[in-house]
Amino acid sequence: MDNGESLDALQDYIDRCFQDLVMHKAQSASSPAKIETPSSKRSRQADSPGTTSPAGKDIAEILESIDKRLSSFDARLSLVEILHREFKSLRESLEFSQRQKLPERTQRQR
Numbered sequence: 001m002d003n004g005e006s007l008d009a010l011q012d013y014i015d016r017c018f019q020d021l022v023m024h025k026a027q028s029a030s031s032p033a034k035i036e037t038p039s040s041k042r043s044r045q046a047d048s049p050g051t052t053s054p055a056g057k058d059i060a061e062i063l064e065s066i067d068k069r070l071s072s073f074d075a076r077l078s079l080v081e082i083l084h085r086e087f088k089s090l091r092e093s094l095e096f097s098q099r100q101k102l103p104e105r106t107q108r109q110r
Contacts, residue, residue, distance in 0.1 A: 011087075011088070011091055014084060014087060018080070018081070018084045021077060021080060021081075022081075
């Protein structure tokens with residue numbers, strides 16, 4: 001397998017991974033459970049106003065932790081999207097450069 005084929009295979013793999021991430025993000029965003037965030041659930045009034053059980057505090061801490069992790073995941077996904085675009089741009093630039101050098105190599109070999 002030459003470098004061009006390896007580059008194509010790598011690009012295809014990255015494209016598939018990127019599409020999987022985008023589709024997963026889109027499905028998560030469109031699901032009914034996603035409409036209400038952990039933050040909004042925590043801000044609801046309790047069934048018995050003025051009472052907070054220790055278990056309620058634990059649940060709130062867990063929900064806050066999940067909320068932070070989701071925010072971190074979204075930030076990382078954004079970074080992956082940026083890196084994907086950069087990689088694609090670099091690949092196109094490399095392919096252009098290789099096409100420009102190909103005639104030069106052919107002329108030197110003659």
